[in-house]
Amino acid sequence: MSDWGPDPDSRRALQRLIFRCAAEYLLDEAGVLAGRHEGDFVRAITWLAMLQVGEGDGRPISIRALSRSLSLPFETTRRKVRELEAAGYCRMVEGHRPAATRLDAEAARADAVRCLEGYRRLTATLGRLGLGPEVFLGGAPPPPASDQPSAEQAAHRLIQGFLLRVLDAGAGPHGSMVNALIFVALMSANAALITNDPLLARRYAGADTPPPDNLRPPAKPRQIADRLNIPYEIVRRRLVEFVDRGWVDKAPGGYRSRIDRIQQPDILAGGLAISQRFAQLVQQVAATGLDLKPR
Numbered sequence: 643m644s645d646w647g648p649d650p651d652s653r654r655a656l657q658r659l660i661f662r663c664a665a666e667y668l669l670d671e672a673g674v675l676a677g678r679h680e681g682d683f684v685r686a687i688t689w690l691a692m693l694q695v696g697e698g699d700g701r702p703i704s705i706r707a708l709s710r711s712l713s714l715p716f717e718t719t720r721r722k723v724r725e726l727e728a729a730g731y732c733r734m735v736e737g738h739r740p741a742a743t744r745l746d747a748e749a750a751r752a753d754a755v756r757c758l759e760g761y762r763r764l765t766a767t768l769g770r771l772g773l774g775p776e777v778f779l780g781g782a783p784p785p786p787a788s789d790q791p792s793a794e795q796a797a798h799r800l801i802q803g804f805l806l807r808v809l810d811a812g813a814g815p816h817g818s819m820v821n822a823l824i825f826v827a828l829m830s831a832n833a834a835l836i837t838n839d840p841l842l843a844r845r846y847a848g849a850d851t852p853p854p855d856n857l858r859p860p861a862k863p864r865q866i867a868d869r870l871n872i873p874y875e876i877v878r879r880r881l882v883e884f885v886d887r888g889w890v891d892k893a894p895g896g897y898r899s900r901i902d903r904i905q906q907p908d909i910l911a912g913g914l915a916i917s918q919r920f921a922q923l924v925q926q927v928a929a930t931g932l933d934l935k936p937r
Contacts, residue, residue: 646777657917659847662837664920665830667764671805677871683820688722689731692742694803702739713813754798762936771843778924787931796930804923808916815908824880827870829899831861849910852901860896
């Protein structure tokens with residue numbers, strides 16, 4: 643059950659379990675990020691992408707390059723940059739190119755502590771399911787680094803980059819990052835009984851073992867909007883659109899993602915890619931020397 647080998651079959655056999663656990667963590671992070679930007683998730687990821695430029699040293703980036711990196715239309719990106727500038731989250735330098743403005747030192751430290759504590763809980767959850775860090779590392783994690791503040795800073799940045807890559811991977815099959823975020827939040831809400839039950843989590847761990855509808859209760863738009871800190875009407879309209887596209891069913895008590903949608907080849911391929919990226923993240927964070935013991 644805990645074999646994460648190099649061959650595609652062994653990874654497909656675990657990808658759904660890894661994806662469910664990682665998605666819970668990433669949805670929490672996305673909700674914090676959107677809440678910081680008044681529920682505007684596109685503005686939030688635009689700022690996060692700028693913050694990642696130049697190893698986080700505040701270097702400028704062209705709006706065109708930023709739009710390409712986020713798979714966003716140029717005009718949308720330009721408008722969000724202007725909004726970020728007005729809100730004090732970026733400044734225009736070097737030929738009208740934006741550069742992110744960092745959080746103040748105290749706020750940045752608090753954000754890193756919160757983010758990394760969530761990552762520690764995630765690794766502990768996976769460990770209880772037989773997928774502790776040693777599975778992805780091929781052995782025991784290295785001992786914690788003596789300089790934990792530097793390790794925490796490096797790990798926090800890696801996790802933020804992982805969030806951006808996961809959202810970008812979802813933009814293709816779902817049409818946009820916001821669509822991907824809402825669809826994954828719905829899947830996560832539907833699968834909560836499975837994610838939190840060790841027996842069911844193992845039973846429905848692989849790409850070829852989708853869970854039945856009777857184990858996936860519907861979720862209400864308000865539940866998803868509150869989880870993501872984005873406006874209720876945006877969530878409701880997207881879910882109605884997903885029903886029209888055949889991605890989601892309207893059911894008594896809310897909405898449920900369709901199994902035939904979840905099992906489409908591009909969705910499964912995206913889930914496998916995200917699981918592989920998560921395995922790489924575990925390896926990269928271990929290399930920073932982050933202490934994984936909960937605080």
